[in-house]
Structures are given as structure tokens and as C-alpha cells.
Amino acid sequence: MKIPDELINCRAETAIVLGSGLGCFAENLPQTFSVDYGAIDGLPVSGVPGHAGRFVVASLAGQPLLIAQGRVHLYEGWSAQDVVKNISLMHAIGIRKILLTNAAGTLNSSYLPGSWMMLSDHINLLGASPLSGGPNFVDMSHIYSIRLRGIFLQIAKQAGIPLHEGVYAAMHGPQFETPAEIRMLKAIGSDAVGMSTVPEAIQAHALGMEVAGFSCLTNWAAGLSPTPLSHEDVHAVGQDAAGQMIELLLKALPKI
């Protein structure tokens, strides 16, 4: 994989991966460089609306920040190994702290659509792992960094930004879940459901990176509201909620 020199030399230690509808985050920051995933040999490109597919080097609170605008998913037909190529690239250029964002349905009656949930843990129901073929038996007891979670919780509290914590269940998709699947997910301890993030978190943790995960809760999960689910609604709620995440990151990044 030939990585552009501007990325290799970007000096960022922290990266954020933006999920559905959150791409606008990058547009609000001064940018120094951007490159489309398609221009980097070997990096998969998403065809899903709302996933721009580029790396942006931006400046936030005086520090370089690498933004991965969009990701690829298992449900598009990519393998778990393909889905984490962005993570290996970011690790290779010196990223050591990674913030993964996604859009998700909420299963927790106290976590309203339009709010954010930080991942305390996940349940991998994708039927795949990026680590297949090795390394084996990597410990996942603390996949989401306790240190980063503590910083984000403290800053959210000080800033008056609501930030829930909970368990994210990863489903393969591309279809939304059935109400019966949502009842099962609730019974096994999930607070939110989505179709991404978990392979990236596993890969980043296995590479020794500090990981934090954030779900923008865009809708009630299937069967919990009379409204049918649509990708367009998910996208619109994500865009509205991006402002809160920008505020949180502006305050948190200098401290992480």
C-alpha cells in the first residue's frame, strides 16, 4: 500500500473515524490535506451514501488531527480484514489514539434518539473477526480505554453535554433488525445496535492503540417505535447531533 507522504508526515497521534451522517464534522475545521481512499492502492472504498471516503488532516486546538471520513462495512461485501485496512494504515503513520463514531439504533428507553452513547463494551454478532488467521487470543477485557472514557465523561459533564455509556451490539446488516432480534439484543445486554465499529475497535486494540467509541443514537431500534427505519432519517439525525460531538472533541482533544 503506497501511503501519500503528506499522511506519513502529518504528525497526528489521534484519529477520528466518522460514521453515517457525521461527515460534516470535518467541514467545520481548518484542513491542511485531504486524500480520497480511492487514491490509496489497496484501500477499499464505500458505496454507501453519507460515507465520503477520504482522509483529512485537520487542525484542532492547535494539534494535528487525522479524520477518516467514512468507512467500509461487512454488509457491502467486504471482509473483516478489508474493513480494518484503514486502521492498519493509521497505525503505520503513527496514530495511537483512535475515536470511532457510528450511527446506531437505541434499545435503552433512557437513551433518546439524538443523543450520544460512549461504548463501554460491545457484543460482536458479525460472525467475523479481523484477527482471523492471527494474532490469536488477544485480551478484550478493556477494549474501550478506561482512561479515554474517564476524560470524555468528565468533559461532557463539565460542558453540560449529555453522554451516555453502554454496550454496542454489532449486527451484520445490511437490513435493519427485526423486532424479535431487537428483543434478543436487549435480553443479552445491549443498549445500542449498529453495523460497524467493532472490527475496527478489535484491530486497533490488537495493535495496542487506545480506543474510544461513540454511537450517535439516531433512532429507536426496530419494534420500539411505530416509525419504519430509513437510512435517510439516520443520516439527518446524525448531522444534527454532530455539533455536540464537535464541541466535546474541541474540549477533550487537548486533554487526551
Ligand code: HPA
Ligand atoms: N440498526 C442498525 N444499524 C443502525 C441503526 C439501527 O437501528 N440505526 C443506525 N444504524
